Amino acid sequence: MSRNSIGGVRRAQLITTYGVGSLIAVESNSYMIAGIDRWSDYGDEHIIHEPRLQQQLRVRGFRLPPASQYEGRGDVPVIRFPIWHSCPESGTLKEHWKWGNHRGTAKCKVHDRELVPSRFVVCCGNGHIDDFPYFRWVHAGSPGTGTEHEMTIEATGRSAALRDIVIACKCGKRVSMEGALGKGALKGIARCTGQRPWLGSDQTQECDEIPRGMQRGASGVWFSAVRSALSIPPWSEAIHKLIEKHWKTLSKTRHLRDTVEDLELAKGKPFGIDEIVGAVEQRRRIEAGLEDYSEADLKAQEYQALANTTPEISGDQDFVCVPPDNLELDPTLAVDQVMRVKRLREVRALEAFTRIESPTPGDGKRLASLHRDDDRPDWLPAIEVIGEGVFLTLDQRRLAEWEQRPEVIDRIAPLGEGYRQRFLSRGTEPDRWITPRLVLIHTLAHAIINEWSLDSGYPAASLRERLYVSDTMAGLLIYTATSDSAGSLGGIVAQVESGDLSASIHRALNRISWCSADPLCIETQVSGVDNLNRAACHACVLLPETSCEEYNTLLDRGILIGTHEEPQVGFFSSKAADLTAS
Incomplete structure (x- = not known):
């Protein structure tokens, strides 16, 4: 994981384009956004609420992604991915750590050239992702009989087609990348490793899908599953915005009316104590799951409000x-x-x-998690x-x-x-x-x-x-x-x-x-x-x-x-x- 700021994106892009599990290119390097359980806590002032959406997604609130004005405090963490890199001079292809680089820009020490992250990765429909299995592709799934297995990647330059990108092994085997990105191309050659690198190297799952080769920057490598809701009456009204400011206190107090009076929430407002108490109790019911909202319910309520x-x-x-x-x-x-x-x-x-296909309603089985299974935060980025x-x-x-x-x-x-x-x-x-x-x-x-x-x-x-x-x-x-x-x-x-x-x-x-x-x-x-x-x-x-x-x-x-x-x-x-x- 990078400990220093390496680049920046807009807040909205951390929801729609560069969210958890996605790949982002920064100069000559490639990184993956880490899970939200590894994000730093950068203050309650950046928590936002939308009660109907919170109830639907079973969270207590939402958190704005960090912005640059926090001077590094709470930056979104990343990991280096893909792991395989090549030297543009010699074409040598191997894992990043084998080059002797651990932080910063990776370089080939022999030729003093910046390393190039692997152009290809493999994904499966269950959200798993891993480096492209170059070794198994060259050897057709078999390790071969030789003992020397150093890999190289070579672009012949005749065209930009995959057939002019050749992967070779020191044992003598050579094969182009032609057909490597086709559906089923890796059948019998490689199986899904169940890797979830955005959550950590130990977060693997059993998976029986055939992985699919993809170019690192292809749109199919990551699709966001975004849920949204409009703030409609009564949640858009002044009484609920007032409650929002004091929700940490109002959500827990056992003596609600006394707390509202002590905080003087009704002072100078066009609504009274009874109305504030009623609004707090309504929101409490929603957060307790006593009022259930499906996506269809959200839309129906919005339709009525808009009409x-x-x-x-x-x-x-x-x-x-x-x-x-x-x-x-x-x-x-x-x-x-x-x-x-x-x-x-x-x-x-x-x-x-x-990954591979965009999400559709009712597509829960294919959704990849933003956090570790045993460490679920009570918030989502929004x-x-x-x-x-x-x-x-x-x-x-x-x-x-x-x-x-x-x-x-x-x-x-x-x-x-x-x-x-x-x-x-x-x-x-x-x-x-x-x-x-x-x-x-x-x-x-x-x-x-x-x-x-x-x-x-x-x-x-x-x-x-x-x-x-x-x-x-x-x-x-x-x-x-x-x-x-x-x-x-x-x-x-x-x-x-x-x-x-x-x-x-x-x-x-x-x-x-x-x-x-x-x-x-x-x-x-x-x-x-x-x-x-x-x-x-x-x-x-x-x-x-x-x-x-x-x-x-x-x-x-x-x-x-x-x-x-x-x-x-x-x-x-x-x-x-x-x-x-x-």
């Missing part, structure tokens, strides 16, 4: 949601309700992570986002009629089958049904984000979707996804206040009606990871993955605007609207 008016009463509110003034909507868009979320707070917590947004709902009557059409069901069937196969390949049943409503609202959110990134002053990566989809919900929230001051510039709410909302949605739909990859894009039967997209590519509706709840899957712009052969499958196409009217 109702919460005016601004005081300046310390975390949630202000009001209808627009004199907004006229184009009826052909079938937008049922619009709300201006002038102020919101979201807490995003890193629950775990996955950030809070203060920003603004716009909430839209679609006409439920028109939506229900449209999603029952046979051609719409047929259009979405390949995505549902791809999603089912993803779970069946792991030996489990799908956790949900993929419905036309979900794909429609999800793709619409992407189209609007792409359009508003041009109009609002925010880049697409600073906007985020939050989907509310069920038999009784059909809404989406587009909000600022940044944790800095850019979260409250007013550019999102301005899309409604300007009266240009209908026009901006029309522009979004017109923009995705044609893609530079057409006709291949619009005619695609299935695409993307695990065949979970149809007509969706980087030239039309895909977004930065931090902006998307579904990791850029379950998208199809044909569901929005129709196709040449079946224009009626598009919810917003004129032919679909004519069918509904008739």
Whole structure:
């Protein structure tokens, strides 16, 4: 573990990009972020709370990752990974400790060159990771008969292809890396070692999966499993913010009313002692697990809060949601309700992570832990986002009629089958049904984000979707996804206040009606990871993955605007609207 500061990242990146178990390159070195049980305690002032999310994740609170102003106190610890390094001069390939370097920048003492961390690693679907088994790859799983087994790596320079990267052994065996990263390439050669280096060298697990070779910087090496919740009434109100400041005392006292009186919490406040006591007791019930919240419950509560008016009463509110003034909507868009979320707070917590495949709801078996099994902290790393947004709902009557059409069901069937196969390949049943409503609202959110990134002053990566989809919900929230001051510039709410909302949605739909990859894009039967997209590519509706709840899957712009052969499958196409009217 490094004892000195070696580099820095933004706080938000320690949740979404460089969280526990991920790899980070610092100059010519490569490191892995260590588990949270090895993070230093840097003060209670950096604890944040969101009671509903705490109850769901079974923790007592969340902790902001360290920031640079702490001058090294409480820095996030790292370990060196991969262990194997090579000399760029001689190509000699061996473990880091065999080079005689223990701290700082690793160097080859013979050629005075900085060592290069291994370009390849192996991962498995259970979250394990280890160095690529070069020795077994060269010897096809057999140690061979020779006694000299010094390894070298050589790039021929003819091309950047893997076939021009050759691994050789002093015993005489040579083999290129061609095919080494394919699924099943290591079958019969190596098995998963169950290594969890972010938790320590002794933290191994039994694992019978075949590991998969990957490039060290590949996106599939680490996916964050982030849970989030909005602060909605009553938790966003002043009374709960007051309780938060004194929660360490209020959570433990047996004489609650006397403590509230002694602290004079009601003095000069618009609420009395009884209201404070009631709010404390409500939060106590949640933290004791007496009020259970599933992710569906969180979303349903947020949906109701967003659909109702919460005016601004005081300046310390975390949630202000009001209808627009004199907004006229184009009826052909079938937008049922619009709300201006002038102020919101979201807490995003890193629950775990996955490798090879992105996490999906109900995917608990594949989630890799952030801490040792025998040393579970009562907190998780998290950030809070203060920003603004716009909430839209679609006409439920028109939506229900449209999603029952046979051609719409047929259009979405390949995505549902791809999603089912993803779970069946792991030996489990799908956790949900993929419905036309979900794909429609999800793709619409992407189209609007792409359009508003041009109009609002925010880049697409600073906007985020939050989907509310069920038999009784059909809404989406587009909000600022940044944790800095850019979260409250007013550019999102301005899309409604300007009266240009209908026009901006029309522009979004017109923009995705044609893609530079057409006709291949619009005619695609299935695409993307695990065949979970149809007509969706980087030239039309895909977004930065931090902006998307579904990791850029379950998208199809044909569901929005129709196709040449079946224009009626598009919810917003004129032919679909004519069918509904008739």
